[in-house]
Amino acid sequence: MRVAIIGSGPAGFYAAEALLKRTDTVVEVDMFDRLPTPYGLVRGGVAPDHQKIKTVARVFASTAARPTFRFLGNVCLGRDLSVEDLRRHYHQIIYATGNEADRRLGIPGEGIARCTPATVFVGWYNGHPDYRKAQIDLSVERVAIVGNGNVAIDAARILLRTVAELEKTDIAAHALETLRASRVREVFLLGRRGPEQAAFSSAELKELGAMEAADPVVAASELAACAESTGNAETDRNLKLLRAYAARVPRADTKKLHLRFLVSPVEILADAAGKVAGLRLEKNRLEARPDGSLAARGSGEYEHLDVGMVLPAIGYAAERIAGVPYDEKARIIANADGRVVDAASRTVIANEYVVGWARSGPQGLIGEHKRASADAVKHLIADGAGLEARVLPGRDAILALLRERGVQPVSFEDWKQLDDVEVERGTRRGAPRDKIVDVAAMLALLGQH
Numbered sequence: 001m002r003v004a005i006i007g008s009g010p011a012g013f014y015a016a017e018a019l020l021k022r023t024d025t026v027v028e029v030d031m032f033d034r035l036p037t038p039y040g041l042v043r044g045g046v047a048p049d050h051q052k053i054k055t056v057a058r059v060f061a062s063t064a065a066r067p068t069f070r071f072l073g074n075v076c077l078g079r080d081l082s083v084e085d086l087r088r089h090y091h092q093i094i095y096a097t098g099n100e101a102d103r104r105l106g107i108p109g110e111g112i113a114r115c116t117p118a119t120v121f122v123g124w125y126n127g128h129p130d131y132r133k134a135q136i137d138l139s140v141e142r143v144a145i146v147g148n149g150n151v152a153i154d155a156a157r158i159l160l161r162t163v164a165e166l167e168k169t170d171i172a173a174h175a176l177e178t179l180r181a182s183r184v185r186e187v188f189l190l191g192r193r194g195p196e197q198a199a200f201s202s203a204e205l206k207e208l209g210a211m212e213a214a215d216p217v218v219a220a221s222e223l224a225a226c227a228e229s230t231g232n233a234e235t236d237r238n239l240k241l242l243r244a245y246a247a248r249v250p251r252a253d254t255k256k257l258h259l260r261f262l263v264s265p266v267e268i269l270a271d272a273a274g275k276v277a278g279l280r281l282e283k284n285r286l287e288a289r290p291d292g293s294l295a296a297r298g299s300g301e302y303e304h305l306d307v308g309m310v311l312p313a314i315g316y317a318a319e320r321i322a323g324v325p326y327d328e329k330a331r332i333i334a335n336a337d338g339r340v341v342d343a344a345s346r347t348v349i350a351n352e353y354v355v356g357w358a359r360s361g362p363q364g365l366i367g368e369h370k371r372a373s374a375d376a377v378k379h380l381i382a383d384g385a386g387l388e389a390r391v392l393p394g395r396d397a398i399l400a401l402l403r404e405r406g407v408q409p410v411s412f413e414d415w416k417q418l419d420d421v422e423v424e425r426g427t428r429r430g431a432p433r434d435k436i437v438d439v440a441a442m443l444a445l446l447g448q449h
């Protein structure tokens with residue numbers, strides 16, 4: 001069997017592992033990624049001060065070392081290759097393209113200068129080539145981050161950590177330089193619902209209390225309505241930490257992270273130059289939905305928050321890819337239990353599957369994809385019985401096609417060269433790596449080799 005996997009993040013690599021570990025079927029896996037570098041959000045999302053999590057890349061590299069695996073980086077589905085091309089060259093296709101678009105607040109002022117979605121900010125500090133030129137202006141003292149998830153917490157830590165804390169990480173050099181000159185002193189983390197509904201995990205919340213020169217600040221009044229025990233162990237851990245922060249006296253000369261709850265931005269205000277100059281917030285109350293969950297509802301009571309930058313960190317969504325059915329409502333690849341379906345008729349498109357965030361939306365940790373991708377592979381193998389009899393063009397025909405189109409695929413060996421260069425550059429600043437952030441520079445470097 002020959003299978004194409006599109007996307008080299010955790011979901012794609014765990015699917016490859018499940019395919020290549022099979023002893024009953026020999027599977028050739030070609031994994032494509034639009035970037036020359038593998039690993040998706042492990043490289044471009046996970047925070048630079050969370051190096052331990054990134055060691056999962058070693059597991060993926062051992063999958064890549066299997067003899068029937070090939071990596072074809074720098075190849076974008078929808079630009080360099082079409083779905084029809086894939087159908088001609090492979091028996092089956094797995095889309096593992098993640099969620100690379102951002103969700104919008106949908107309020108006036110969104111999109112003005114210094115209102116920067118988390119996708120952009122995170123990509124910028126992680127050296128994602130798409131965002132290396134993002135205009136991140138840290139000449140302001142106060143920043144609002146909208147959202148109460150782990151991405152919001154990541155962004156807050158990066159804004160508040162010291163240069164000494166960051167320079168030993170693999171943060172992009174351009175971001176380190178901008179952060180070195182940052183004037184940010186106060187960050188406001190804004191949750192539209194209450195502390196009991198916050199999406200962040202207690203491990204991330206705990207880290208906020210251990211920053212070198214920044215302290216979390218929580219008003220006791222924010223916690224007054226919270227139950228002593230909620231019946232949910234993780235929520236109880238969060239509440240315990242928030243209560244401890246509320247009881248703390250913050251150090252005098254540190255930067256401050258204010259955790260605010262039950263507020264929604266309703267308008268982003270601009271100064272004369274068209275840059276963020278403040279936020280109009282509406283106080284919320286919680287209202288039960290028919291299913292029993294709690295929704296934030298505006299109370300009609302407003303306040304002004306004096307900030308010069310806004311970072312909405314309210315979730316991600318899948319990008320549309322030409323030829324791949326898209327579920328407009330859920331903003332994922334249209335699928336039924338991981339089998340790709342026509343978006344309108346919901347008819348299954350044979351031999352095409354979707355895994356990871358492209359399948360289920362932007363929820364869940366890296367490790368959770370192992371099981372989910374392995375389950376998808378079980379479907380694929382069951383559905384594919386007998387398919388191997390279909391004669392395909394030779395395995396290298398796809399390389400010839402790409403060459404014809406002027407595309408230079410990057411192999412896993414090529415990536416290892418880039419990896420070595422980055423690691424070597426990193427040693428100069430005592431960091432695990434110093435990323436190359438420009439695709440042209442990566443290709444030029446490989447050309448020289």
Ligand SMILES: Cc1cc2nc3c(=O)[nH]c(=O)nc-3n(C[C@H](O)[C@H](O)[C@H](O)COP(=O)(O)OP(=O)(O)OC[C@H]3O[C@@H](n4cnc5c(N)ncnc54)[C@H](O)[C@@H]3O)c2cc1C
Pocket residue numbers: 006007008009010011012032033034035038039040041042045046047050053075076077078096097098099100122151154316321355356357358363364365366367369
């Ligand atoms: C900011 C952030 C921080 C996170 N931190 C953690 C953490 O600390 N710990 C944790 O467990 N989880 C973390 N997560 C969650 C974790 O990153 C995700 O669960 C996981 O990466 C999703 O895997 P995926 O393979 O579906 O998508 P991705 O990792 O996004 O991989 C998708 C891949 O597809 C490629 N691609 C997209 N479109 C195309 C195309 N058209 N053609 C070819 N290739 C394409 C992309 O370049 C990318 O390499 C974090 C998420 C974010 C957003």
Ligand SMILES: NC(=O)c1ccc[n+]([C@@H]2O[C@H](COP(=O)([O-])OP(=O)(O)OC[C@H]3O[C@@H](n4cnc5c(N)ncnc54)[C@H](OP(=O)(O)O)[C@@H]3O)[C@@H](O)[C@H]2O)c1
Pocket residue numbers: 050104105146147148149150151152154191192193197198199200204264296313314315316362363364365
């Ligand atoms: N260190 C880590 O382990 C780590 C780091 C980063 C990310 N991740 C994982 O990656 C996934 C994605 O993280 P995420 O933070 O992007 O998403 P998330 O966990 O879904 O959090 C999104 C937050 O945005 C809020 N929100 C959504 N729409 C909003 C709106 N219109 N106005 C105001 N607030 C709004 C949500 O509030 P409601 O709850 O009210 O909808 C929620 O607080 C999660 O599974 C996360 O755990 C893990």
